[in-house]
Amino acid sequence: MSTDHHSLVAHQFDDAEQQQEAATLGMWAFLITEILFFGGLILAYTIFRNKYPGAFQAGSHELNVALGGANTAILIFSSFTMAMAVHYAQLGKQKLVFWFMVGTLAFGSAFLGVKVYEYNDKIVHHHVPGPNFEYHGEFANEVNPRNVELFFFLYFAMTGVHAVHMIVGAGVLIWLMFKVRAGAFSQAYYAPVEMFGLYWHFVDIVWIFLYPLLYLIGRHT
Amino acid sequence: METTSSSLPLADKPKPNYLTASYGIKSWLLTLDHKRIGILYIITLTTFFMMGGVYAALIRLELLTPAGDLLSSEAYNRTFTGHGVLMVFFVLVPLIPATMGNFLLPLMIGARDVAFPRLNLLSWYLLVIGGLTAASALLTGGVDTGWTFYAPLSSRYANGAVLVAIVGAFIAGFSSILTGLNFVITIHKMRAPGLTWFRLPLMVWAIYATSLIQVLATPVVAITLTLLALERLFGVGIFDPALGGDPILFEHMFWFYSHPVVYIMILPAFGVMSEVISCFSKKAIFGYRIIAYSSLAIAALGFIVWGHHMFVSGQSAYLGLVFSLLTMLIAVPTAIKIFGWLATMWGGSVELATPMLYAMGFIGLFTIGGLTGLFLAAMGLDVHVHDTYFIVAHFHYVMVGSAIMGYMSALHFWWPKMFGRMYPKTLAKVAAVLVFVGFNLTFFPQFVVGYLGMPRRYHFYPPEFQIYNVFSTAGAMVLGIAYLLPLLYFPYSLFKGEKVGANPWGAKGLEWETASPPPTENFEFTPVVTEEAYAYAKEGEPVVH
Ligand SMILES: [Cu+2]
Numbered sequence: 194m195s196t197d198h199h200s201l202v203a204h205q206f207d208d209a210e211q212q213q214e215a216a217t218l219g220m221w222a223f224l225i226t227e228i229l230f231f232g233g234l235i236l237a238y239t240i241f242r243n244k245y246p247g248a249f250q251a252g253s254h255e256l257n258v259a260l261g262g263a264n265t266a267i268l269i270f271s272s273f274t275m276a277m278a279v280h281y282a283q284l285g286k287q288k289l290v291f292w293f294m295v296g297t298l299a300f301g302s303a304f305l306g307v308k309v310y311e312y313n314d315k316i317v318h319h320h321v322p323g324p325n326f327e328y329h330g331e332f333a334n335e336v337n338p339r340n341v342e343l344f345f346f347l348y349f350a351m352t353g354v355h356a357v358h359m360i361v362g363a364g365v366l367i368w369l370m371f372k373v374r375a376g377a378f379s380q381a382y383y384a385p386v387e388m389f390g391l392y393w394h395f396v397d398i399v400w401i402f403l404y405p406l407l408y409l410i411g412r413h414t
Numbered sequence: 415m416e417t418t419s420s421s422l423p424l425a426d427k428p429k430p431n432y433l434t435a436s437y438g439i440k441s442w443l444l445t446l447d448h449k450r451i452g453i454l455y456i457i458t459l460t461t462f463f464m465m466g467g468v469y470a471a472l473i474r475l476e477l478l479t480p481a482g483d484l485l486s487s488e489a490y491n492r493t494f495t496g497h498g499v500l501m502v503f504f505v506l507v508p509l510i511p512a513t514m515g516n517f518l519l520p521l522m523i524g525a526r527d528v529a530f531p532r533l534n535l536l537s538w539y540l541l542v543i544g545g546l547t548a549a550s551a552l553l554t555g556g557v558d559t560g561w562t563f564y565a566p567l568s569s570r571y572a573n574g575a576v577l578v579a580i581v582g583a584f585i586a587g588f589s590s591i592l593t594g595l596n597f598v599i600t601i602h603k604m605r606a607p608g609l610t611w612f613r614l615p616l617m618v619w620a621i622y623a624t625s626l627i628q629v630l631a632t633p634v635v636a637i638t639l640t641l642l643a644l645e646r647l648f649g650v651g652i653f654d655p656a657l658g659g660d661p662i663l664f665e666h667m668f669w670f671y672s673h674p675v676v677y678i679m680i681l682p683a684f685g686v687m688s689e690v691i692s693c694f695s696k697k698a699i700f701g702y703r704i705i706a707y708s709s710l711a712i713a714a715l716g717f718i719v720w721g722h723h724m725f726v727s728g729q730s731a732y733l734g735l736v737f738s739l740l741t742m743l744i745a746v747p748t749a750i751k752i753f754g755w756l757a758t759m760w761g762g763s764v765e766l767a768t769p770m771l772y773a774m775g776f777i778g779l780f781t782i783g784g785l786t787g788l789f790l791a792a793m794g795l796d797v798h799v800h801d802t803y804f805i806v807a808h809f810h811y812v813m814v815g816s817a818i819m820g821y822m823s824a825l826h827f828w829w830p831k832m833f834g835r836m837y838p839k840t841l842a843k844v845a846a847v848l849v850f851v852g853f854n855l856t857f858f859p860q861f862v863v864g865y866l867g868m869p870r871r872y873h874f875y876p877p878e879f880q881i882y883n884v885f886s887t888a889g890a891m892v893l894g895i896a897y898l899l900p901l902l903y904f905p906y907s908l909f910k911g912e913k914v915g916a917n918p919w920g921a922k923g924l925e926w927e928t929a930s931p932p933p934t935e936n937f938e939f940t941p942v943v944t945e946e947a948y949a950y951a952k953e954g955e956p957v958v959h
Contacts, residue, residue, distance in 0.1 A: 205520075205529065207940075211603060215530075215602075218599050219595060226595070227633070229633040230633035230634075231637075232637075234637055234641075236667070240660065240663055241660075339651070342650055343657075343659070346648070346652060350640075350641065350644060
């Protein structure tokens with residue numbers, strides 16, 4: 194057994210390839226746990242939307258489709274820039290990696306900014322579940338405000354858990370940007386960039402599901 | 415670490431092992447060595463086990479008499495909840511994987527460590543933080559919901575520190591997820607050359623199946639507890655029917671995790687059985703492949719039977735029928751394992767060492783626990799005994815009688831490997847027999863009294879049930895003493911125990927090929943595996959001409 198391990202290979206691994214495979218499989222396994230985590234929320238959503246379809250439409254009508262749509266576009270752009278960052282990491286072009294990460298961070302922050310604006314709007318209109326919840330929308334005579342509140346409960350739970358993932362992602366991204374600047378990565382070793390890319394795309398995909406589930410109910414009528 | 419080019423053992427100058435490689439509290443609290451992390455888990459879980467044991471003692475003392483004289487109803491509710499929460503989330507779930515799994519998995523597959531050592535240490539910290547959080551909830555006000563946290567009791571009516579306890583369980587959940595994830599990747603990617611899947615020890619197969627459950631089921635209970643906490647905080651009814659929610663949804667989501675969690679406890683114990691029984695019968699395991707596959711089958715089937723906890727909840731009777739049948743199906747791979755072990759012992763030269771005594775106790779207790787599980791899978795009988803002591807007896811036979819017996823067997827089997835010293839064998843055998851006797855004396859009468867109709871979770875009961883409860887409490891005392899004995903002789907053996915070599919039991923498996931205790935890097939040279947697991951027969955075989 195050779196003892197001159199490459200310094201970037203942790204002691205428990207034999208070589209860089211084994212390390213890379215372990216990291217990739219680990220990331221995919223982690224994303225599966227994330228799917229199950231969001232899966233619990235989507236299960237609750239499915240059951241209550243089935244139970245109170247009118248109230249869910251009423252709640253959905255209170256959301257701002259344009260802002261939600263804009264955020265969807267923003268996130269897709271951020272996924273594009275992240276994909277480019279991984280691409281240039283493979284080619285070892287660290288400058289471009291850095292600037293595409295800046296772009297990703299900018300789009301991610303824009304998404305969170307829009308989200309803050311939307312949350313604020315809901316607070317102003319008393320759409321936050323709890324003792325101050327009110328619903329006086331266009332379907333006020335047809336639905337039980339309690340059930341609209343349930344919609345907003347799920348809205349905040351689902352988008353809130355998603356936003357937490359965005360914030361954690363942004364934090365990791367900033368850390369990675371420092372590492373890129375410090376010259377930590379090369380064509381031979383860029384696994385953290387690639388793994389983060391997987392995570393970021395996953396968070397993006399979750400939003401692609403949340404957007405129609407929450408914003409677009411009943412728009413076709 | 416410096417290595418010599420000579421392969422001769424230097425008898426006069428012992429090489430540092432993982433215990434002597436570095437000293438001081440810091441070298442333990444910041445360790446990335448899977449073996450040390452395993453030891454940290456053992457200490458942590460033993461502490462939680464003793465805390466949970468104090469609650470158990472209070473419960474048994476209260477139930478000695480039919481009147482509710484020792485504890486108030488409120489205090490009793492908090493006592494059994496404290497017992498359940500601590501024992502389930504902080505002892506039984508991490509029990510074998512986090513302790514023995516951590517110590518053994520890299521050794522068994524010939525690796526230097528798990529795939530992600532930092533994540534491994536983080537998992538331990540998460541368990542400690544989660545455990546301290548839950549313990550603080552239990553000490554400051556307590557929780558009176560039962561360990562199941564059923565809504566809307568837990569979200570609206572229960573007072574006490576429910577939120578804090580939920581946060582504790584939530585954090586511990588992530589410890590479990592990360593451990594499972596780490597082990598899955600380790601088994602996939604870190605095996606030594608020549609160690610194919612079907613040469614793996616069955617313990618590794620069991621840990622693999624367990625890890626899959628940890629990874630797939632735990633996130634669901636995490637989100638369930640999150641929703642429950644939010645409901646309690648904001649008074650919005652996702653589970654509370656008065657607010658438009660659905661309490662059955664909570665039960666479905668909770669049991670989707672909490673049935674498979676039984677297999678998180680029991681599958682690793684199955685793995686231990688395969689190792690111990692083959693070693694002390696000096697025979698290759700009977701039906702290696704089918705035992706390996708049955709672990710996976712149990713893990714998979716375990717995900718689709720949760721509804722058997724909800725036969726009286728208002729779930730559709732037809733759905734109940736399906737859950738009932740699926741539950742009975744699990745008996746098949748489980749029985750295959752039991753018969754595999756019995757066939758392994760058959761015709762072997764069985765040595766009744768301490769680990770083997772625990773293993774044989776396991777088979778007895780698990781058979782009772784498993785068969786009564788079949789009774790309960792039948793809807794009609796389940797409705798009759800639902801929420802009685804029959805249930806309490808059944809799951810203690812499975813979760814304590816089996817999981818803890820498996821853990822004790824493992825601890826006695828690999829203790830000399832972990833510390834290079836042997837415990838007092840006779841005393842250990844006495845303790846093993848006492849555990850078996852004490853356990854049956856505690857829990858067998860509960861089957862009877864439960865069948866006769868004594869409900870669980872009440873601190874008073876009709877006087878005609880007293881005799882059974884007196885037996886139970888007496889048994890609990892025997893059991894308590896039997897569990898205390900190892901707490902004395904294990905620490906004693908660390909200093910005074912007889913020193914042993916690399917392989918004191920004459921066992922097969924890579925972990926026995928390295929020194930006891932192993933060096934930090936586990937093996938001096940990466941082992942190359944050239945034979946099947948449990949190749950006992952080859953060595954003991956008489957030469958036939
Ligand atoms: Cu079950």
